[in-house]
Amino acid sequence: MVWSMALRDCKVVILCGGQGTRLKEETEFRPKPMVEVGGRPLLWHIMKIHAHQGCDQFVLALGFKGHVIRDFFLNYRRQTADLTIRYGHGDRADTVRLHTPSDIAGWQVTLAETGELTNTGGRIFRLRDYLRDGTFLMTYGDGVADVDLEALLAHHRASGRLATVTGLQAQSRFGVLETDGQGGVERFREKPLLDSWISGGFFVLEPQVLEYLSEDCVFEQEPLRRLAEEGQLSVHQHSGFWKSIDTYREYLEINRMWDSGDRPWALWET
Numbered sequence: 001m002v003w004s005m006a007l008r009d010c011k012v013v014i015l016c017g018g019q020g021t022r023l024k025e026e027t028e029f030r031p032k033p034m035v036e037v038g039g040r041p042l043l044w045h046i047m048k049i050h051a052h053q054g055c056d057q058f059v060l061a062l063g064f065k066g067h068v069i070r071d072f073f074l075n076y077r078r079q080t081a082d083l084t085i086r087y088g089h090g091d092r093a094d095t096v097r098l099h100t101p102s103d104i105a106g107w108q109v110t111l112a113e114t115g116e117l118t119n120t121g122g123r124i125f126r127l128r129d130y131l132r133d134g135t136f137l138m139t140y141g142d143g144v145a146d147v148d149l150e151a152l153l154a155h156h157r158a159s160g161r162l163a164t165v166t167g168l169q170a171q172s173r174f175g176v177l178e179t180d181g182q183g184g185v186e187r188f189r190e191k192p193l194l195d196s197w198i199s200g201g202f203f204v205l206e207p208q209v210l211e212y213l214s215e216d217c218v219f220e221q222e223p224l225r226r227l228a229e230e231g232q233l234s235v236h237q238h239s240g241f242w243k244s245i246d247t248y249r250e251y252l253e254i255n256r257m258w259d260s261g262d263r264p265w266a267l268w269e270t
Contacts (some may be wrong), residue, residue: 037255049144120219133204147240163203165203166203167236
């Protein structure tokens with residue numbers, strides 16, 4: 001598929017610095033974006049979603065155990081490719097021949113340290129030197145979706161606003177009872193969709209949004225509130241697949257999905 005040049009020109013910011021405390025079974029020795037799904041880090045899946053649609057310039061905001069992500073990308077080819085090692089004699093150096101083409105060929109990955117305990121808005125603010133040259137995408141290192149990035153960007157351009165968020169229809173955490181007012185139940189609905197919408201991440205942002213940020217602000221609080229109040233925040237409604245991996249139960253669930261072949265976020269496989 002041929003993607004628009006406008007989409008290809010957008011850098012992708014991924015926030016990778018959180019501690020993932022609710023997933024401590026998997027995050028004791030690695031950051032949450034490096035938790036594996038189907039044998040590859042969750043971060044790799046998020047990047048593949050973007051790269052498949054033409055966005056292959058990534059800026060990763062590192063924090064908690066950021067060295068794990070650095071090591072992954074610095075050694076990616078040698079860790080994933082078939083290779084032949086010829087060991088040298090005496091003072092002759094060993095040589096390594098890589099046989100398998102890289103599945104991330106052409107990607108540009110900027111690894112930027114943004115502080116171990118920095119809040120989300122502060123992380124984006126600290127990336128400002130990489131983001132002043134045009135519209136950029138932003139998402140979190142713990143969620144996957146089959147979001148259509150070209151449609152998302154088109155909606156953002158048409159809105160004329162500084163920021164666009166992908167919106168998801170909220171689902172009730174509980175079954176809903178509709179009663180007759182006399183102690184009887186007329187209808188039971190198991191975890192229905194609600195009328196409200198929630199943020200699914202996957203933002204499009206203009207460089208001017210950086211002016212709403214500070215060294216340690218929480219992006220989802222004051223900056224988004226101000227953008228909304230000033231009429232500078234639009235929402236692109238997404239009715240497809242979306243999943244955040246925030247708990248061990250969700251980690252097990254998404255791996256069961258992968259193993260069963262139920263992988264709606266794996267757009268690169270279609």
